[in-house]
Amino acid sequence: MKQADLSSYLVHPNPDNGALTSQVTGRDHTGADVDVDVVTERGLTVYLNKQEIVTLMTLGDHPQYLAVGFLLNQNMLQADDVITGIDYDEELEVAIVRTQRETDYEDKMKKKVRTSGCAQGTVFGDIMEKFDTIDLSQDATLKTSWLYQLARQINTTPSIYQKAGAIHGCVLCHKAQPLVYMEDVGRHNAIDKIAGYMHMHKIQPHDKCFYTTGRLTSEMVIKTVQMQIPILISRSGFTAWGVDLAQKAGLTLIGRAKGRKFLVLAGFERVHYDVDVDQIADEPKHAGRKNGD
Amino acid sequence: MKQADLSSYLVHPNPDNGALTSQVTGRDHTGADVDVDVVTERGLTVYLNKQEIVTLMTLGDHPQYLAVGFLLNQNMLQADDVITGIDYDEELEVAIVRTQRETDYEDKMKKKVRTSGCAQGTVFGDIMEKFDTIDLSQDATLKTSWLYQLARQINTTPSIYQKAGAIHGCVLCHKAQPLVYMEDVGRHNAIDKIAGYMHMHKIQPHDKCFYTTGRLTSEMVIKTVQMQIPILISRSGFTAWGVDLAQKAGLTLIGRAKGRKFLVLAGFERVHYDVDVDQIADEPKHAGRKNGD
Incomplete structure (x- = not known):
């Protein structure tokens, strides 16, 4: 698969950082010893x-x-x-x-x-206190062409996940460009790293979207709304409470985004269908990413 | 795919229980409305x-x-x-x-x-206090033929996962038989339900093994050791700390168990290779289960 263009990123994963993975020797199904990369905690x-x-x-x-x-x-x-x-x-x-x-x-x-x-x-x-007071930007939009470009870019970006698995990724995006791609053992940490980056570099949330590999649970939705990001996209599934909270907050929630498929669950009005889906390839059998979580 | 024989189970998922899922209406990649089942929290x-x-x-x-x-x-x-x-x-x-x-x-x-x-x-x-004092059974074994039978049984058991996704499963097993299969939004809850079941029905842990869909993180290893179960198997990946704790506790830890493949990471001595792996089919492309977490 063609590797992503990394020039649009402000931060992207660094799988060459030796401190983030280590090697262990396991024994495989044939009884042979094999060295594997594992994520450190x-x-x-x-x-x-x-x-x-x-x-x-x-x-x-x-x-x-x-x-x-x-x-x-x-x-x-x-x-x-x-x-x-x-x-x-x-x-x-x-x-x-x-x-x-x-x-x-x-x-x-x-x-x-x-x-x-x-x-x-x-x-x-009291985490819900703030949740109820937030108005997400009504001007934000997501063209489906951006969604497809984002997924392609992110899935082909070298990552700790590709090297060692067992890790979550979250990406802050603007239109069709991924900007800040963080990974962590817990997905909440990956999000918090992005929140910290945005605060310290004064990045505005109102025209951004969030792409994550993990499930769209209540916690993911709450954090995204707290960060005032109006659009949240995931490759994975979603829970009833996650959908319910997204509807209440007016968040655009998109799940099961893989290949040409995706499913909008809330905030329909921000999604602009500008692509003929027949022109979009389905995901290859061995894509870089599995379902997260 | 042939459905599993449910007769060996003491408890198995009940996807027909309407209280555990609800329906939401989403909009798919073609712009069409679709009803989907989602897990409740x-x-x-x-x-x-x-x-x-x-x-x-x-x-x-x-x-x-x-x-x-x-x-x-x-x-x-x-x-x-x-x-x-x-x-x-x-x-x-x-x-x-x-x-x-x-x-x-x-x-x-x-x-x-x-x-x-x-x-x-x-x-x-103080959760680690007890961890250091536990001796796991040295007599427990895992034949690789059991491992393959367990995976086949569990992957073909009807579950909330198959119906609605976005959920974790944990299964208490004895030799080649799955006994107690619990699911939950958080994998720690699924494990805790099994711990509660074992306590209230006086099920001994020493000759059992644990099969989970989620990652083998430190928390999974700590809980398994606390429950005095000597063997832990997962379809998914593992973290360095999870492997390290398993080695310290003498837990048999097996990750990435899919189709004919698996990887033993600790407690090698309990695994008995009694199967010619060439006789085991690789997992079909569209198996019931994706990688968890």
């Missing part, structure tokens, strides 16, 4: 100023973006907060985000105790 | 005696097993605890597990605040 303990917030298990790249994005998506950092510094200690696996504003989330963290355990990742008690 | 708030422990997002079947299994796998219930009753209120989405022993996990739940956010699900601070 390491801890990242996130502090907000003086307070220890959480320990995330992560692939380990972009710890600063992950720390900032996690705090943003948990409503512990506000869009207008001034970040005065981020200290990352690789050996201690600690990232400390410092802000001008004094912060104290002792109460918020107590609340988490009673409501976490959501299907994936960590959800604090 | 609902809350289940688990109490242990007087204490509210967690709210899980779950498919919604087997709430009693899920509640008991969750508490067991969090070390809040002990193997010898006498359960005096389980109250489940469907409308309130609450399950209360009552024990003879008085319980108080206020301190434990505080600990969680600082360490949760693991790649999947909820991990309490």
Whole structure:
């Protein structure tokens, strides 16, 4: 398969970074020893100023973006907060985000105790508070020609997934161009890294779309809406609650996007059918990507 | 494809249970309206005696097993605890597990605040305490002929996955027979339901194996070891930490088990190669199962 043009990316995966995978020796179905690449997981303990917030298990790249994005998506950092510094200690696996504003989330963290355990990742008690107040951009559109181009570009971009499997990918896109492609063991971390990147580089969400390899669960929808991105696309399936939340928030939700096929589940009005689907090839049997999650 | 013989199952999925899926109307790549089945998610708030422990997002079947299994796998219930009753209120989405022993996990739940956010699900601070003390059965074996029979049986068992996608499956097996097949939106819930079932029906773990559709992450390995099941098999990939923990615990870990292929990553001594692999068919292109997660 032809490799993607990487020039449109601001960030793309780096499968050559040896710290992100390691080799183990397994034994295959014939009894022969084989060396395989596997994804690494390491801890990242996130502090907000003086307070220890959480320990995330992560692939380990972009710890600063992950720390900032996690705090943003948990409503512990506000869009207008001034970040005065981020200290990352690789050996201690600690990232400390410092802000001008004094912060104290002792109460918020107590609340988490009673409501976490959501299907994936960590959800604090009041994460829905912000959700209900967000108006997604009505001007955003998605041409189906962009959708097909995005899928082709992303699926042919070299990734840790192609090298070692067992990892999720999320991509921030603008029209037909993928911009920021992050991977992680947990898909919520991949999203949080993008949120951190967007915050620190002042990238506006209103005309962007999100492409993910994972399932469209409630958590994916909530995070996308929180980030004010109006369109969410996945190769994978979706849950009833994910669809329901997308409808309530006016998010354009597209699942099972593979080859020429896709399924719009909410926010139909943003999708412009500008392609003759008979001109689009179906996905080859051995495409780079399997269903995520 | 021939449908599996369901007679060996103690529990198997029930795709005809209308409460577990719902229908939504989407619009496909040609612009046509289509009705699709989607998996439901609902809350289940688990109490242990007087204490509210967690709210899980779950498919919604087997709430009693899920509640008991969750508490067991969090070390809040002990193997010898006498359960005096389980109250489940469907409308309130609450399950209360009552024990003879008085319980108080206020301190434990505080600990969680600082360490949760693991790649999947909820991990309490001291979950590794028990992990280090477990000796897995050395007598357990896995014949490769069983592995192939299990995969064939499980992949042809009617499931919510086949109906609606976006769901994980875990199966407790004995030799070549699948016994308890649970599905859930989060794979940790599927495992916890099996743990609850095993506890309440006094099923011994030492000669069993676990088959899962999801990735072999650290969390999957930790839960399997905690449950004292000596063998874990998955269709999907694995992470470095998952392999590392399996090696430390002496767990037999097998990944990428599809068609005739599989890869043993730890606990090699339990695997007995009793099949001529040339006699095993490769998986058909359109098998019932994709890679999970």
